[in-house]
Amino acid sequence: MRVGVVTIFPDFVKVIKDYGVIAQAVENGLIDIEIFNLRDFTTDKHKVVDDYPYGGGPGMVMKPEPFFRFFEFYNQKYGKPYVLLTTPQGKRLTNSFAQELASKEHILIICGRYEGIDERVSHFVDEEVSIGDYVLTGGELPAMVVIDVVSRFVSGVVEEESVKNDSFYNDLLDHPHYTRPREIEGFKVPEVLVSGNHEEVELWRRKESLKKTILKRPDLFMKHAFDDLDKKALISLFKELMSNAQ
Ligand SMILES: C[S@@+](CC[C@H](N)C(=O)[O-])C[C@H]1O[C@@H](n2cnc3c(N)ncnc32)[C@H](O)[C@@H]1O
Known part of the structure; x- marks a missing residue:
């Protein structure tokens, strides 16, 4: 170009x-x-x-x-x-x-x-x-x-994959990112990210992405076209909210 x-x-x-x-x-x-x-x-x-x-x-x-x-x-x-x-x-x-x-x-x-x-x-x-x-x-x-x-x-x-996961692509905000060390002054990396379970990692990332979007940019959330992973992630988010409320 x-x-x-x-x-x-x-x-x-x-x-x-x-x-x-x-x-x-x-x-x-x-x-x-x-x-x-x-x-x-x-x-x-x-x-x-x-x-x-x-x-x-x-x-x-x-x-x-x-x-x-x-x-x-x-x-x-x-x-x-x-x-x-x-x-x-x-x-x-x-x-x-x-x-x-x-x-x-x-x-x-x-x-x-x-x-x-x-x-x-x-x-x-x-x-x-x-x-x-x-x-x-x-x-x-x-x-x-x-x-x-x-x-x-x-x-x-x-990298195309990176652009697609960034904020605003598909009207979602990006999920949180972590790197080493696994723990710093008592602050830990979420267990799922070190579990080695790629499906679980993907689901967690989408859930966090949806959570951030709802909290920070509800206007984007309303425009987002939901796919199957979103639906699973929303159920997981809902369960998380319910267990935190108990
Ligand atoms: C002081 S500004 C002129 C503003 C103009 N008198 C107005 O009120 O619409 C000088 C130049 O800065 C650039 N500029 C200022 N704010 C901008 C913005 N939000 N987006 C894009 N260009 C901007 C434009 O090139 C503009 O010609």
């Missing part, structure tokens, strides 16, 4: 390529991330990218011309990407939206600053994306969040 990012702070964004799973994916050629400095597409001596808003008011607005020049350069060099504009007004980024984006071969992410970007740049945009209902100072963190979450759905980047 090819990912382009255009920003006035390329050094800020480029660290996304340097760490962990994303760095490995880049090294293995699964994702190609290229970051562009919008100021390289200005024509004046001071590389100005913002200007006063028509109609007055506070703050500055990102000028359209550097973006228009950038798109012309980019499309000619790499072909037409699926263009995402980071904005708090966009479609909320979720697991399923990220999965959709991961199916694109080529995306380009535009990072805004100041009060945002001149509205006419939206003619180049396929979809607007928001990472949540709050306003950040710029689109760089959202671009990095988009790259991170989308990469996890690119084939080969993360």
